[in-house]
Amino acid sequence: MSNIEITGGEAIARMLLAHDAGPMFGMGGFQLLPFYDAARRLGLNHNLINDERCAVFAADAYAKVSNRVGLVDATLGPGATNLVTGLVEALNAGSPIVAIIGDANRDHAGKNMTQETDQVTILRPACKELLRVETVARIPELIRRAFMLATSGRPGPVVVSVPEDVAHGMLEFNEADFVADPAHCQIPAIRCRPDADGVVEAAKMLAAAKRPMMLVGGGIHLSGAQSAVTELAEACGIPVAHTLTGKGAIACNSPLSAGLFGRYDRIANDLIDKSDCLLVVGCKLGEIATKRYSIPAAGARVIHLDCVAEEMGRTYQPTLRLWGDAKAGLQDITAALAGNAAEQKASRAGYLAEIPAAMEAWRQDVSERLYSGESPVHMARLITEINKALPDDGYLIADGGFAAHWGGLLFDTKKATRAFVPDRGFASIGYGLPGAMGAQLAAPDAVVVGLTGDGGFNMVLGELETARRMGLGLTVIVVNNAASGYVKALQHLMYGEGNYQSSDLSETNYANVAQAMGCHGIRVESPDDLAPALAAAFAETGRPTVIDVMVTRDPSRMLPAVDNRTVKIKKGDRVA
Template structure:
């Protein structure tokens, strides 16, 4: 890899009097001290690539542009800093769409650069030309097209500002070929940038004092209050604030898949996942007399198809995006606020009553801890199952035992995310579980793990992916090997598009499967062929050893091919492998 993101920016004395637009782009990026950047070049951005080489920008070749966005997205989620990537025009730009929508829906701050056609020759059947601006615009928070070379530094700064303000999101900067190749005598002062713009959120809003006081009174009077945390808690960096409020007044906490880690899953106050897949949380929500929903959009899965919470429940909704209020549930009180600022404000507003509330709520808190302990005991046979092929619950239990407290599990969309969301236990507050639930595309597990490893060097990173998702992106093992990233990829090998096959089984019965089976593949051999350490596990008793061996491989990625059940009746996420009656016409995602 080239020089690290922490290198000093180029000083004014080193900036030439005149430079190409591409070099100006590289220098303003260098000043922002971004994380590692990934892309696949083309003629349009060649001056940028040349300058990146000369000034030591940490830029790396990717094998698929979609994975470049996935890496940037996971990097942003784990680091809290802006993720950056680039693509050439046409197919390079359109390959970004899936990753951009993930970042847009998930609130991940990205700045993405795309080359475009020479403006003198646009709409004259230029090679690879498309209406890419129109294609990309709805997939990002804002699209900025550079029409004058002298405005390039200004507009790149604008991109960072938009990406890190409000609900963070991806900003695309579209750069025509002539802008990138032309030259201009830039003022060196234009290459100074506020480093705060490279972190998110760069700006925070706080709730109105009267609203905060009302929310505090509602929580103080409640007998069975419950906090429901979504991914906004992590976008805000509010996990410590959530943990502090919970402990101050014995406030139990349930979470969505993206909100996992709002408090540690092993904390006595944790009620686990709520919504479609829950442990004890849905019943607690039903019994609660006041719900504090924090950084959560209350989407379909979190609400179990909009049935949780039930209509009429008293809800305080804390979010920094006012448009989310009332979208799926009408709250009794709206707190328009950054999650960290809102939770900190609530803790302060309750401070003089906190000890009394905590004492009064101790019995309730003990009840939650007892119910969680009872749940864990009830599923122990699944968690320790000796079944072959391997039971998913046993596999996740071994991951729980092996993962250090500061480890990061990145879960691919669908099958892996649901199982991981239900069974993976974070051991401390913070973003230790990274699912791509903004768009839930499969193929995220490997590049997401790469982004997490780059964002958190020294932390153990595992990417959990299905065989179908891995098939989409296996070429990025070469990228991970090239960068010597010491991460572990677990391929859940069920020789199927497991989630789809399980749903087909539920709806249409056994042997009614269409286009959901894959060929048997030994993915350990695939990894070996790509120059990585590949391990195949067919017995549950070998899981712990394989994980331990992968953790000692510090020279590059390790892939563990885990052979799990082929029975679609036992594929659906849920430690009890529950059967669900699905009515015809009732779509299940």
Template structure:
């Protein structure tokens, strides 16, 4: 016997989301979605007002990155919809599963100069994995379920559900059974596939015979939740592992097999890659930064590429062997196929593994002076060193898209396998630090969360401190205060010399005072010996957000963790986008 109920289209959407057991949802309402908002209140969806739609997507993106579950948000039509674009492209490029509901005009009045009307579906379509427009109200349950299935299959990504006003406000009868949904589709990967057996056998043979193999891991390792399998493979074979910024945590940075970041900035990894005779790339697109503008790895290397998205094969480097499938399943199958020879390979590779650990130890000693620097204003390396000392193994560092991500990628050490470092490198947008920390805190309650952002990035999104305070989120935001758009100023210094700065300076601001004026805890840090105490104080405060305003070097020659390789490229006559 079925149970029928009359409701609005907006309520039908809310009930399917409830059945999917979604997590916290953020949005800024408008008339088009009011029936959904009313239903969300009545049925108990965890929906929260945001101050800027871009931040709603950033929060959903970080929540998805940390949990693997679908991040959900909404926006009204017109400017609400167009404000989503930057965050959507971050999620699209990063492989974050999101479902985003966007209100649209009444179909009976479209193209009659309705308020805030635009060709929003045409604007949004290139910024998402799929765009589903609901044209028939009776299909709401089917199409909402479809959005979650697409978002969590293959390479995950953002799916937009475009909801015309008349669809959301329409009243119709639904069979309540049709509003049910399987929560399995609210997390990614919802389905998995394996590389072909013959390809795995060939990969097994290449790795078994290699004298100096190395594994390069990208963010796909975390999307696939494969870090534990990567660590098992590395330990089974004494296989060194290097990582991109998004791949940090593929194995613990404290593991003797960790070779650190590779690409534009590296510790020892680029040299190891140059010396290697077999490279296993897992869940990595081998983009510009990871390859030091396409110069790493050098030509002629034997390269095995494992990825869920076939389009990534040969995009930047030709692979000798392409393993098309889920990273976790592919790495697991490789490990199992090598079990019979595991002890032999591990023994043979012991000297190589010891050399990797020795090189890393030598590197750490070479940078110790900067890590423990007593400079005032504070050296960025000292700040990262203190974060390594104070943030516990279960902590999460969220890094904004500018030099915060580069410093974090190079110097921050995750102490266990898994996603403990969350940079927004899909699009590298500035402004992610605070909303990203909010999403991480919501996705991992109880775990210490620190957002690392520049003063420029914080200026863009500081209004969300009100949201974080309203929700009582116990997170810490570190504002790297150099009174500049630091990355741009550093590049101008590299390219044109000292004093050649244009539109890259900011006025001095005390962000601790800003935080306090918004009802949050604010601490200004001006000397290196103040960092540890300030971090301890902020991390122990569990009643709401804390902001550490850390005054760092104003010297543009010291703002980057190394020389940006693009400067050398430009001086050779090439253009930089």
């Protein structure tokens, strides 16, 4: 092994390469120039982004689809602080990310340097851990630690702050210094099993139940526990309902799938109310999932399995707490139930028959909207056409609010996998396009569709240039209602027709915008044009396609159902 004298910036690049790091997004500045120069010379896959927030969104989706670590960088001051929104998304969603930020020269810090702020204090609550590199010599150690922290326990974003003089400083390293632990190149890096006595008790509770259910969240995907969910459900006859981020824990077409539960549901909320034992796995039981803390009802028998002990009891006091990895815990419960699994399933035959029957009844009830021929296009018809057109191994990336709720309710995964990727960690608007970029990089041969509103798309239009420059053949569907749709719909419900404030947008043809930016643009005004538009978009593999879909301007019909936060709760259809 030979010794090499290199800059701190090159040491960072070498450590990222040692971790077999995937694509990186960032916007350079003087502080990290040696890192950029090393990225060029060493072949690190680095890509210029137009907005640092979108860099984290892209890295977040890349991590969610690949289960590998997403990478971003930002320069001092506004570059670093622009990361905050995306970092909180990754923190709340459990996405493994390493973010490198340039910081002020230590000899000049606090002397009103250009763009300087106390960025470490700003970023610290937005990440799982913030590591500051004080010497060039510690770079290999701290980058290794960043990957370890990002991939262990509940994954999350780790920020590495690199002062200018450290990035530019020179030091002699040995090539052997640049090694990585392969376990921390992807998630989950380390698994822990729940207490054995607790597993036995959980098995007893489930075996005694006549109407058990599993309620699963995004932790299933972080753990890679989809097969474990399906195995337990099928072996013992336990229906599965999911959160927005838990969709795909079991195939949506499974007869055991009860669909989405919480604020918007198909059949799940009623089943939860009637259940005599609920197994909650990898789910934080937050506001959306619990329909503002009204589901499950107080006093329900709940087993909560999670790798973060602090999440158990935060919003609901469970009967039994199991602290451990979702996959390992489910496997242990399945093994504990194996002796009489067949008998359990047989005893629940009548109950299990209710699930597909209720799901079919729901489909019939909403079929007029699912297959609506009205123009402008009905949102339910749009999701129906996406369901038809998207291949089994395709991905739907959904923006924060409007798109995520419609997609979460109506999109169907064809198999047990994370094919639906909403940004529900922070539910920020603007995720659809950069999220689709990250997903396409994680699955380059897959069909990737980003679903966004016109308001969200307006925020990130500049990334069309990034996607075109990178040759990404993704499709972005813009739900065009000339409004901040979710807000306008809530204003309608709260204050009545016509009482809207700061929720309308200019009418814009986003297909024309896409074409002006060198991308493929299609405008859809009739539902009959959806299928050919999707086919044309999926055939365009060398550049992005924007499908501009004209949907209703009526705010009373913008939401999948009446939002439970409003004071004007109305009874009626599940799909607006």
